[in-house]
Every structure is written in C-alpha cells, then in structure tokens.
Amino acid sequence: MQFQQLVYFVAVAETRHFTRAAERVHVAQPSLSQQIKALERELGAELFSRARGNIALTDAGEALLPLARRILADADTARLEVQELAQLRRGRIRLGATPSVCTGLLPDVLRAFHTAHPGVELLIEESGSLDLVRELARGALDLAMITLPLPPAAPSLTTVELLTEDLVVVSSAELPPPGGGGPLTISALRDEPMVMFRHGYDLRELTVAACRAEGFEPTFTVQGGEMDAVLGFVRAGLGLAVVPAMVVDHAGHGLRTTPLAGSPLRRTIALAHRTDVAPPRAARELKRILVG
Numbered sequence: 001m002q003f004q005q006l007v008y009f010v011a012v013a014e015t016r017h018f019t020r021a022a023e024r025v026h027v028a029q030p031s032l033s034q035q036i037k038a039l040e041r042e043l044g045a046e047l048f049s050r051a052r053g054n055i056a057l058t059d060a061g062e063a064l065l066p067l068a069r070r071i072l073a074d075a076d077t078a079r080l081e082v083q084e085l086a087q088l089r090r091g092r093i094r095l096g097a098t099p100s101v102c103t104g105l106l107p108d109v110l111r112a113f114h115t116a117h118p119g120v121e122l123l124i125e126e127s128g129s130l131d132l133v134r135e136l137a138r139g140a141l142d143l144a145m146i147t148l149p150l151p152p153a154a155p156s157l158t159t160v161e162l163l164t165e166d167l168v169v170v171s172s173a174e175l176p177p178p179g180g181g182g183p184l185t186i187s188a189l190r191d192e193p194m195v196m197f198r199h200g201y202d203l204r205e206l207t208v209a210a211c212r213a214e215g216f217e218p219t220f221t222v223q224g225g226e227m228d229a230v231l232g233f234v235r236a237g238l239g240l241a242v243v244p245a246m247v248v249d250h251a252g253h254g255l256r257t258t259p260l261a262g263s264p265l266r267r268t269i270a271l272a273h274r275t276d277v278a279p280p281r282a283a284r285e286l287k288r289i290l291v292g
Contacts, residue, residue, distance in 0.1 A: 003075065005039040006068040008032050009047060013065050016055045084119075091120040091282035096132040096144035098202070099227030101269060104246030105163075106145070113286050120282045126226075128201035133157070136274055142283040145290075147202040148268040159270040160291050166245050167206070167265040169258040172237040183261035187214045193239035195230050196223035202267070207242045210265055231255065 011021035012032070022029040040046050045060035057065065084090045097106055102124065110122060125135065129146040136144050137155040150157065169189070171178050179188045189211060196218070197204040211218045221239040227247065234241050235254040244267065248257045271290055273279050279287065 001042050005035050008035050010068050088117045089119045093283045093286055094123045094142045096125045096135055096141045099126050100244045100247045101145045102126050103250050130200045142279045144272050146272050148270050156275040157272045158275045159272045162269045162271055164266055164268045167242050168245050169240050170234050170243055171240050171256045173254050173256045175237050183259045185262045186210050190216045193221040194218050195233040195239040195241045196220045198224040
C-alpha cells in the first residue's frame, strides 16, 4: 500500500467520480484508475462499486475510508511539525552554563535568540564545568558553555572557544582594600581569608591550583557556595574571592574589584557538545549566534 494510493482513494470516495478526483489531485485519470486497481489488488477487495457508471463505496471501501483519512491527516500533521522545527518556529534547547556565564554573557545572547525565535523553548542548567561535562556525556544537554581545558577524563566533545577573560579579586567595599590597595599577586592572598565555591566549580580548582603553585594553601572562611552566595558572603565581609571579571559588572553595589598582577589568572570559555551526536536544529542556530 502506497501513500499516494490512499490520496487517490479518498479523492474518489469524496467526489464519487474518477475524472473529478483526478482533477483534484492533479493526475491523469488513467493513472489514478490504475493506482486504485493496484490498491484493490493489494487489499484483496474491491473498494468501489462501478455499476452503470455510478461510483459507490463497497463495504471494504467504507471500512477503509476513515482509516485512510486518519493516515493522511497524521501525515499532514507530521509534515507541519517537521517544517515548524526546521524553520525554528518550535523546538527546545537544553543549554548548560557556568553561573558566571549565566550572569554575564548569556542574558543578552538569549534575548537576541528569543526575539528571533520566540517559539523555541530554552531550558538552562546552571552548574560548574565538571558537572556540565558529565551532563553532556549522558545526553542531558544539547550544548554547554564550559571552561577550558577539559578535565582529563572528559568524554569526546567538540569545543569552540568563545572568549578569554581575566579573573579578579573581589572584596567588601566597606572594608579596607586588600594588600593596601593596587593590584594583588597570587602570593598576596596567602594571609587573606577567602570565600570559596563548592567542589565541581572550575573557579575553585583554578584558584586552589594557583595558590599551591605559589607554595601555600588558601585559607577558607566559608566554602561550598554558588556564585550569588559567594558574592553575598564577600559583600558581607567574610573574605575575598577570585571571580571572572564579567561577573563584577553585574554584581551590584558593595563590592570592590582588585586586578591580579604578575601572572594574572585567565580562563577560556568554550561552547561544547558531544562529538558523536549532532545538536538539534535550534541548538545549531544558537551556536551560530554565540560563535558569531
């Protein structure tokens, strides 16, 4: 049974006339008649009674008609659904991003994407890079904005670098500036109380590694927070924190920013997806906007 045969069958059933049915579906009448006969042979039953030039449905035809209409309606729905997805009128993107990226970079990008494609649903997961890499690996995310380099045991991911930015030290604006003012070296953090992110944050690993490279372990007054919590603890005077520069612009009042001198800490943000699975159409469009 062929899809086109059902189209021809429904046209004849509704017009009760082979010639008018052929005109409706834009095919020559002999071709339509041949396809109807082929369908009858396939089903093993006549679908139309052709007595004295009158076209009427047989019992088999009456049974087939609602089924054929349903099949054609479902096929039309499927066509429209696929077209809407292909044309980005509908769809879904599961995007992971680190908290600093969610705060600094992502809002303007998502606003531009949503303006262009308002029917596409955006699902955002905010977490550290290590967690996001794991979510990509198990197929829970389409794309993730993570910090490079990838961890040694990372799955096979395709990455595109988006930006490189400096890390800075933030402190409470109500307290004296750390180190007496001016840029700080990593070694100057030796005797400073620090607020630290929870495990799984790339910023935690990067900061601790930089301190150890200078021969000391950082002193934590509070640890285990997310980005907003860490900034709140710093604002309250509980300690210093090392954060991306882009975060400070959106952090509000009450914070002082101090650059890092000597060999400044930097991080590279990349857009990643699984190498073995192509992102869906909407995710590819968002990737195009991000990569620019």
